[in-house]
Amino acid sequence: MDDATLTIPASPASSEARAAPFALSLQPLNPGASLRDLAYAKLRQAIAEADIYGSREPIRLDERTITEALGVSRTPIREAMTLLEQEGFLRAVPRRGVFIRRKTRREIVEMIQMWAALESMAARLATLKATDDEIADLRRLFDRFHDERQAPARHIDEYSEANITFHEALVKLSKSHSIAHTIRNVFAHVRAIRRLTISQSDRASRSITEHMHIIEALEARDTEGAERFARQHSLELATYVSAHCDFLE
Structure with a gap:
């Protein structure tokens, strides 16, 4: 229909x-x-x-x-x-x-902090459980944006969707049903904020760099590095929301 x-x-x-x-x-x-x-x-x-x-x-x-x-x-x-x-x-x-129901700034920040904890563990598990092909698929999400330095500015809507897909795919690579189930509700609440803020303060370009750090750590099976980069990436968003998203009050 x-x-x-x-x-x-x-x-x-x-x-x-x-x-x-x-x-x-x-x-x-x-x-x-x-x-x-x-x-x-x-x-x-x-x-x-x-x-x-x-x-x-x-x-x-x-x-x-x-x-x-x-x-x-x-x-x-x-x-x-x-x-x-x-x-x-x-x-x-x-x-x-x-x-x-819109969330307040405090609620969003706390949810992103929870997301950081869950996704960083997902990244850690992904270094142990994901196949090389699965990690290669994650890299391919950002091939065009990584090669075209101005792509985020010209294709911000497309990149925003790729950004959302990246975070969903990273969690799947953990092969943890418990993490996937728990993070599902959290992500549903913060998804709109991720989409809204990605076009602000050159966050898209920084996001590409941070995603590549995560992917490179996954490819190297660097458990500690993947966990650290994933956590830092999400906490950077929490810091940005806390400092700049006055409209959430």
């Missing part, structure tokens, strides 16, 4: 309701699995990929629009929203509706 774009209208009253229209990319669900679980997965992915920090206005979800976009009844949508509220993605406000 064709993609359906969900426009979330603002409520007519209160400061929380003056948000500009916001779009989540959603497709109708396929029958056969739990509709609640399918709705949860679709909504979670759409929220994680959305630019929720592009405006300070509250982002209100419209239940009827979501049910129409996903092609299901309201019951699985409400159940999915309850799960997402428990995970910190949404917040329900009595008599006003359900809103996407």
